Amino acid sequence: MAALDTAALAELTALAADRTAEAREWSAAGRPVAGYVGADVPVEVLTAAGFLPVRLTGDPGAPSEAGDRYLGRGLDPVARSVLTRLLDGAYGPLDALVVSHDCEASLRLFYAVRELHRIEPGIGLPPVQLVDVLHLPHRTTTRYVLAKIRQLRAQVERWSGRTVTDADLAA
Structure with missing residues (x-):
């Protein structure tokens, strides 16, 4: 049992040391990779469409000049770091990006990426x-969230070129 625990720990340590290794392998095999930011992204939708969901993390202590240029220095340093890493290609090849509106920094990151697509399409x-x-206990909130998840599902289907069925989601 100890040898198994040591092997599992070694594998976890290797994955933690290089968080993009699995995404690079997935992409090299011709399968799509989707980065996501925020606590509220329903990764099940991405998985059901064949994407490997990769949570994008930032390093508040790392240089973030590119992120600072577009987001300003007054925003959360992790969000600025995420944008810098996106611009530098540090996460490896990403076929899609999903951002949740879980905080102001995530929302501003989304708007910055969307605007960069508009003004610098080759970036x-x-x-x-x-x-x-x-996260409110109201029927209207549930309807709103359901509509937003359906919009995400439709977008993920366009990105992947395949329909995401209820059976795909259940699997």
Whole structure:
């Protein structure tokens, strides 16, 4: 049992040391990779469409000149770092990006990426979609969130070129 634990720990340590290794392998095999930012992204939709969902993380201590240029220095340093890494290609090849509206920094990151697509189309950023999941105990909130998840599902289907069925989601 100890040898198994050591092997599992070694694998986890290797994955933590290079968080983009699996995404690079997935992409090299011709399969799509979707980066996501925020706590409220329903990764099940991405997985059901054949994407490997990769949570994008930032490093607040790392240089973030590119992110600072577009987001300003007053925004959360992690969001600025994520944008810098997106611009530098540090996450590897991403076929899509989903950002949740879980905080102001994530929302501003989404708007910056969307605007960069508009004003600098050759900048090399993946297509982006915002998903807004509210957490209020109201029927109207549930209807709103369902509509937003359906919009995300439709966008993911366009990106992947395949229909995401209820059976895909259940699997």
